[in-house]
Amino acid sequence: MMIAIPISYSLRNLWTRRLTTVLTAGGIALVIFVFSAVLMLAYGLEKTLVATGSDDNAIVIRKGSQSEMMSLIDRTAANVIRSQPEIAADPDGKPRAAAEAIVLISMPKRGTGQEAHVQTRGIAPESLAMRPQVKLLAGRLFRPGLSEVIVGAAAERRFEGIGLGRTIRFAMRDWTVVGVFAAEGSGFESEIWLDSDQLLQAFRRPVFSSMTVRLSSPSGFPPLKLRLEGDPRFNLEVKREKAFYADQSAMMAGFIRVLGLFVTVIFSLGAMIGAMITMYAAVANRTTEIGTLRALGFPRRSILLAFLIESLFLSLLGGGAGLVLASLLQNMTVSTTNFATFSELAFRFALSPAIALESLAFALVMGFLGGFLPAVRAARQNILQSLRAV
Numbered sequence: 001m002m003i004a005i006p007i008s009y010s011l012r013n014l015w016t017r018r019l020t021t022v023l024t025a026g027g028i029a030l031v032i033f034v035f036s037a038v039l040m041l042a043y044g045l046e047k048t049l050v051a052t053g054s055d056d057n058a059i060v061i062r063k064g065s066q067s068e069m070m071s072l073i074d075r076t077a078a079n080v081i082r083s084q085p086e087i088a089a090d091p092d093g094k095p096r097a098a099a100e101a102i103v104l105i106s107m108p109k110r111g112t113g114q115e116a117h118v119q120t121r122g123i124a125p126e127s128l129a130m131r132p133q134v135k136l137l138a139g140r141l142f143r144p145g146l147s148e149v150i151v152g153a154a155a156e157r158r159f160e161g162i163g164l165g166r167t168i169r170f171a172m173r174d175w176t177v178v179g180v181f182a183a184e185g186s187g188f189e190s191e192i193w194l195d196s197d198q199l200l201q202a203f204r205r206p207v208f209s210s211m212t213v214r215l216s217s218p219s220g221f222p223p224l225k226l227r228l229e230g231d232p233r234f235n236l237e238v239k240r241e242k243a244f245y246a247d248q249s250a251m252m253a254g255f256i257r258v259l260g261l262f263v264t265v266i267f268s269l270g271a272m273i274g275a276m277i278t279m280y281a282a283v284a285n286r287t288t289e290i291g292t293l294r295a296l297g298f299p300r301r302s303i304l305l306a307f308l309i310e311s312l313f314l315s316l317l318g319g320g321a322g323l324v325l326a327s328l329l330q331n332m333t334v335s336t337t338n339f340a341t342f343s344e345l346a347f348r349f350a351l352s353p354a355i356a357l358e359s360l361a362f363a364l365v366m367g368f369l370g371g372f373l374p375a376v377r378a379a380r381q382n383i384l385q386s387l388r389a390v
Helices: 007-016 020-053 076-082 151-156 195-201 218-229 241-285 288-295 300-331 353-380 382-390
Strands: 057-062 099-110 115-123 135-139 148-152 167-170 173-180 191-195 210-213 236-240 334-339 344-348
Touching: 007 020, 007 300, 020 241, 020 300, 020 344, 020 353, 020 382, 057 218, 057 241, 076 099, 076 300, 099 195, 115 195, 148 151, 148 167, 151 173, 151 334, 195 300, 218 236, 236 241, 241 300, 241 353, 300 353
Parallel strands: 115 191, 148 173
Antiparallel strands: 057 210, 057 236, 099 115, 099 210, 135 173, 148 191, 167 173, 334 344
16 A cells, blocks of 8 residues: 655645745746636637527528628518518517628727728618617617617727717718617627618618528527528528627637647746756755655655645646636727628637636646656655765
8 A cells, every 4th residue: 555645745845945836836827827818818709709699590691601791682582581480570560580781891990090890780670679688878779761870889999989979981971879889798899880771872782781580489490591591592591690600700719729829838838847947956955855755665656646746736826826817807808800701899808617627727737747757756766865865
């Protein structure tokens, strides 16, 4: 039976070498901060776009379109879509189906004045009923037939000249901002909304970009998809709204993860080398102590395990500190260009339990890799040579 060295022995040694412990843990904390921040950035982007969709809605676009902006749906197709039996009806019996148009306009960003694209969405009267997460924060809704717009809260914060009561000029027309809305942090908050008929007239567009429909029941999606996609008159594709926006986030989130993890791996090599140097120094300074433990009857495996636990505690300390620092990023809002729409998208860093577990696991992996060889060296030391060391 193996005699184990108490865990308190490893903890006391970390406390005795406080300076090196703090420095090594600090290096690991920096790596975990970067690692967690990358995952939080990608998750925040996905969360923002996925929250834009609803499980109760389906979206119809032209087949092969990567975004609404690339899609075209004419009025004949829009009328056919409205007539489908799987679409829910409002109390007046009208189908809850909204034909919408998407156009990009350029606006100067606050502070820098640099031009960036803002997605402008022409909506139908049914659009708001299908998106209960959209709430007016100030002002009122635009009136159909007039040159009025409402702007998302994120767009108002990040762009010049689109506050309540201001006038925006695009499509050779002046538009008055009559309201500011929130949408529970979804991508809609980075958009400008107006009457779809007014948008089509202003940009001289004869067709819509997409149609959003409310399903009468979840089971209605498969037959609706089968019927519309099989109609030879149109070239349509039907997706659940949440899945559609999740697909839009996939490429951007994947790019962030790959780039960030590449940087993290480089940083982690430095942190592991630092942990290894620290543990090798601990072994060198405690040669007599190791010999004494062996003389007292502790086997090599106990010595190896004690030094390995010490390294794992060190990495866990640094990992926890890095994770705590990364969690503070949740108060920050960042913006980037959505690769799918080429428009500006504002979102927040978001921390999830899975990210926290992955970050701590990565810290433990660094601690294990950095501490294993020094622990092996400690376990292999000769008892007599260790006791003779000064």
